[in-house]
Amino acid sequence: MQSLDPASHLARVRATTPLVHNLTNHVAMNTMANVLLALGASPAMVHAREEAAEFAALASALTLNIGTLSPHWLDAMDDAARAANAAGTPWVLDPVAVGATRFRREAGARLLALGPTTIRGNASEILALARQGGGGRGVDSTDTADSAERAAVTLALDSGAVVAVTGEVDLVTDGRRLARVAGGHALMPRVTTLGCALTGVVGAFLAAAEDPFEATVAALSAYAAAGETAGDSATGPGSFAVAFLDALYALDPAALATTPTGHARLELTDAP
Amino acid sequence: MQSLDPASHLARVRATTPLVHNLTNHVAMNTMANVLLALGASPAMVHAREEAAEFAALASALTLNIGTLSPHWLDAMDDAARAANAAGTPWVLDPVAVGATRFRREAGARLLALGPTTIRGNASEILALARQGGGGRGVDSTDTADSAERAAVTLALDSGAVVAVTGEVDLVTDGRRLARVAGGHALMPRVTTLGCALTGVVGAFLAAAEDPFEATVAALSAYAAAGETAGDSATGPGSFAVAFLDALYALDPAALATTPTGHARLELTDAP
Amino acid sequence: MQSLDPASHLARVRATTPLVHNLTNHVAMNTMANVLLALGASPAMVHAREEAAEFAALASALTLNIGTLSPHWLDAMDDAARAANAAGTPWVLDPVAVGATRFRREAGARLLALGPTTIRGNASEILALARQGGGGRGVDSTDTADSAERAAVTLALDSGAVVAVTGEVDLVTDGRRLARVAGGHALMPRVTTLGCALTGVVGAFLAAAEDPFEATVAALSAYAAAGETAGDSATGPGSFAVAFLDALYALDPAALATTPTGHARLELTDAP
Numbered sequence: 001m002q003s004l005d006p007a008s009h010l011a012r013v014r015a016t017t018p019l020v021h022n023l024t025n026h027v028a029m030n031t032m033a034n035v036l037l038a039l040g041a042s043p044a045m046v047h048a049r050e051e052a053a054e055f056a057a058l059a060s061a062l063t064l065n066i067g068t069l070s071p072h073w074l075d076a077m078d079d080a081a082r083a084a085n086a087a088g089t090p091w092v093l094d095p096v097a098v099g100a101t102r103f104r105r106e107a108g109a110r111l112l113a114l115g116p117t118t119i120r121g122n123a124s125e126i127l128a129l130a131r132q133g134g135g136g137r138g139v140d141s142t143d144t145a146d147s148a149e150r151a152a153v154t155l156a157l158d159s160g161a162v163v164a165v166t167g168e169v170d171l172v173t174d175g176r177r178l179a180r181v182a183g184g185h186a187l188m189p190r191v192t193t194l195g196c197a198l199t200g201v202v203g204a205f206l207a208a209a210e211d212p213f214e215a216t217v218a219a220l221s222a223y224a225a226a227g228e229t230a231g232d233s234a235t236g237p238g239s240f241a242v243a244f245l246d247a248l249y250a251l252d253p254a255a256l257a258t259t260p261t262g263h264a265r266l267e268l269t270d271a272p
Numbered sequence: 273m274q275s276l277d278p279a280s281h282l283a284r285v286r287a288t289t290p291l292v293h294n295l296t297n298h299v300a301m302n303t304m305a306n307v308l309l310a311l312g313a314s315p316a317m318v319h320a321r322e323e324a325a326e327f328a329a330l331a332s333a334l335t336l337n338i339g340t341l342s343p344h345w346l347d348a349m350d351d352a353a354r355a356a357n358a359a360g361t362p363w364v365l366d367p368v369a370v371g372a373t374r375f376r377r378e379a380g381a382r383l384l385a386l387g388p389t390t391i392r393g394n395a396s397e398i399l400a401l402a403r404q405g406g407g408g409r410g411v412d413s414t415d416t417a418d419s420a421e422r423a424a425v426t427l428a429l430d431s432g433a434v435v436a437v438t439g440e441v442d443l444v445t446d447g448r449r450l451a452r453v454a455g456g457h458a459l460m461p462r463v464t465t466l467g468c469a470l471t472g473v474v475g476a477f478l479a480a481a482e483d484p485f486e487a488t489v490a491a492l493s494a495y496a497a498a499g500e501t502a503g504d505s506a507t508g509p510g511s512f513a514v515a516f517l518d519a520l521y522a523l524d525p526a527a528l529a530t531t532p533t534g535h536a537r538l539e540l541t542d543a544p
Numbered sequence: 545m546q547s548l549d550p551a552s553h554l555a556r557v558r559a560t561t562p563l564v565h566n567l568t569n570h571v572a573m574n575t576m577a578n579v580l581l582a583l584g585a586s587p588a589m590v591h592a593r594e595e596a597a598e599f600a601a602l603a604s605a606l607t608l609n610i611g612t613l614s615p616h617w618l619d620a621m622d623d624a625a626r627a628a629n630a631a632g633t634p635w636v637l638d639p640v641a642v643g644a645t646r647f648r649r650e651a652g653a654r655l656l657a658l659g660p661t662t663i664r665g666n667a668s669e670i671l672a673l674a675r676q677g678g679g680g681r682g683v684d685s686t687d688t689a690d691s692a693e694r695a696a697v698t699l700a701l702d703s704g705a706v707v708a709v710t711g712e713v714d715l716v717t718d719g720r721r722l723a724r725v726a727g728g729h730a731l732m733p734r735v736t737t738l739g740c741a742l743t744g745v746v747g748a749f750l751a752a753a754e755d756p757f758e759a760t761v762a763a764l765s766a767y768a769a770a771g772e773t774a775g776d777s778a779t780g781p782g783s784f785a786v787a788f789l790d791a792l793y794a795l796d797p798a799a800l801a802t803t804p805t806g807h808a809r810l811e812l813t814d815a816p
Contacts, residue, residue, distance in 0.1 A: 026301050026317065026570055027317050029612075030572075030575065030737070031302065038734060038782070044641070045612055047612060047614070048612075048614045050614075051613075051644075051646070051648065054645045054647075055645055068301075068318065068319060068320075069320055070319070071322065100330065101322075101323035101327055102323070191306065191309065235518050235522070236519070236520075236521040237518065237521050238306075238310070238513065238521075239518055241514075242782035242785075244782065245781050245785075246780025247780070248780075249780040298573050299573045299577050299589050300574075302574055303574065341592055342591070372599060373590075373595035374595070375592060375594040375595040375598075462581045464574060464578045465577070507794070508582065508791070508794055510785065510793075511786055511787075513578075513786075
């Protein structure tokens with residue numbers, strides 16, 4: 001684990017320009033496409049059931065986000081996930097607000113059952129999803145960092161997915177290993193769909209790596225480093241969003257060094 | 273009415289972070305979410321009929337915008353408005369281009385009949401909606417400021433809604449009181465969906481206030497003040513959009529002072 | 545042809561503020577609307593089958609983009625194109641990724657058969673569309689600049705449309721005349737949907753001109769000039785997108801001069 005080197009992951013993304021197929025929400029589409037282009041990946045948004053599976057089989061990674069779901073889109077997501085599985089293509093599940101309505105809980109459980117490579121959400125979403133898919137393992141309903149960590153480990157072990165809980169400090173686990181990624185900036189939650197766009201970035205890193213846990217950690221490290229850089233010049237959420245794309249584009253692998261004085265501080269341990 | 277204090281309304285929005293549920297058009301979604309986040313509210317876009325009503329009952333305010341409508345979305349808007357009414361949640365109608373096609377005229381009339389708390393549109397839209405829902409009270413078809421004022425008062429009295437006619441100088445009326453809000457900037461109409469996003473801001477202010485007329489006036493005052501600030505540094509519509517989000521985020525309540533020399537000049541009278 | 549004067553075309557767009565009706569993809573909508581507003585046109589996005597044809601008959605130009613297609617939208621595009629044809633309104637086809645899936649190939653062929661005024665795509669898209677609609681005229685599958693030129697001329701002659709192949713150097717042909725437009729900036733492909741938004745700009749220029757070939761060339765020239773200006777100040781794709789809107793807004797007709805030292809270098813010849 002000490003060998004986890006986010007910089008080399010970033011270099012592979014830029015060298016391979018992975019085609020990332022996204023069925024994401026309406027709010028996030030433009031932001032996600034710009035984030036992936038700035039990073040050096042190639043985004044595509046294709047959602048019709050008539051072509052989603054066919055396209056997923058062509059892509060290097062797939063990401064599914066239930067933010068502005070409809071039954072048609074959910075069917076297309078199901079098709080696309082099955083096509084990705086058949087092709088051995090990694091895919092990411094972003095269970096936006098999965099606990100909010102019955103429709104979302106069912107959608108989350110249905111997509112979870114298809115076996116995502118990585119699941120990325122905030123603490124509440126991971127807790128809600130763990131409750132749905134975790135078979136009643138007793139995840140606390142109190143939404144603390146501790147309970148999110150326990151939920152993430154449980155969800156990872158139950159689903160076989162890498163689970164990323166993003167927040168002020170991100171947490172990533174495959175049930176065995178656990179990483180914490182610090183960095184980013186306080187303005188990031190004030191810019192819409194930066195979390196959704198991160199899901200696309202995780203897809204790009206998964207496409208360019210062997211180990212999904214390492215790829216997910218590397219993606220979060222790159223994002224956090226770009227966020228710190230952007231925060232240095234931003235005066236509000238508008239200028240932050242602009243600076244963030246510029247920072248992703250210019251991201252210096254050296255900024256991903258894992259030393260305590262580096263930008264994106266990364267801590268690796270065994271899962272509890 | 274002399275006590276109308278936009279600054280205290282803004283402070284309440286920021287203190288309560290209202291969850292604003294929006295069924296808005298595809299063009300506006302990202303802009304509206306960023307505007308609401310910059311302001312200090314919490315946006316959510318949820319449009320499927322399978323969950324729109326359930327989600328509306330959880331939200332602090334609801335906004336409906338017919339800009340890129342389809343029959344499915346219209347049904348979901350209807351459901352959501354009924355759920356908001358049942359929960360006593362305020363909601364805003366944004367009748368985009370309501371006069372342009374038969375489908376829009378019918379959609380506008382259908383949603384108007386559900387009793388929005390506030391209606392926000394430009395002069396042409398308010399005139400068209402008043403013609404639909406006003407029972408033939410003889411609103412002039414000539415699209416002057418005067419006729420828009422008469423249409424707004426008529427529409428407010430007929431519908432029970434606060435009516436906001438936004439333009440170079442905004443007009444707000446509940447049929448009894450009338451406010452004019454000056455400010456903003458000439459570049460605002462050159463940035464897409466800033467009007468649509470304002471509808472979300474009205475929702476946020478309604479959620480945090482008792483009096484819908486005062487809340488609507490305060491929302492428009494805050495928007496106009498941020499627009500003036502943004503205009504001070506912008507060199508075109510691209511930089512204006514960025515500066516506008518930064519200005520909303522940093523908006524100083526003192527900028528909302530209603531003195532003639534303040535940023536957002538506010539004039540209150542009785543309706544004619 | 546020597547008389548082709550992009551500056552006068554731009555002046556006519558600004559003087560007439562054409563209403564451009566767009567059925568475009570979800571990723572592009574916001575960008576396209578901002579680009580058209582910055583330029584001085586009036587964008588509208590209307591996609592429901594219940595109103596698409598009615599609205600197309602009101603507009604000065606129509607643009608159709610298959611980027612995030614669904615069967616419903618395709619039917620609405622078909623309706624809108626027929627209404628535009630009946631009204632003598634020019635319309636543009638943007639065949640995004642037309643070769644990628646069977647659904648797209650069929651959609652591209654169906655819309656092509658309705659007779660667009662201009663087709664705008666990248667080299668791969670024009671090659672794929674020429675293969676679909678060109679009746680097997682032997683377009684090379686090797687995706688070189690030469691083969692794209694041959695495909696464009698063939699497609700123009702077969703379809704009667706002006707064909708624009710955009711890339712580092714754009715190529716426009718009506719089968720008889722051929723123009724090359726240089727300019728733009730290396731960051732343009734790193735900002736999502738600038739190509740899609742250009743399709744809207746072509747629509748605006750078509751609405752304000754007699755000769756579709758000249759209008760298309762003028763649109764591409766204006767876009768390239770704004771791209772060069774934006775590139776002068778941008779430090780990455782985020783700041784480029786902002787500067788590009790400002791540059792379109794401030795675009796000086798003198799920047800469209802066709803001299804070799806001008807911004808948007810334009811070369812006109814006969815088609816081979």
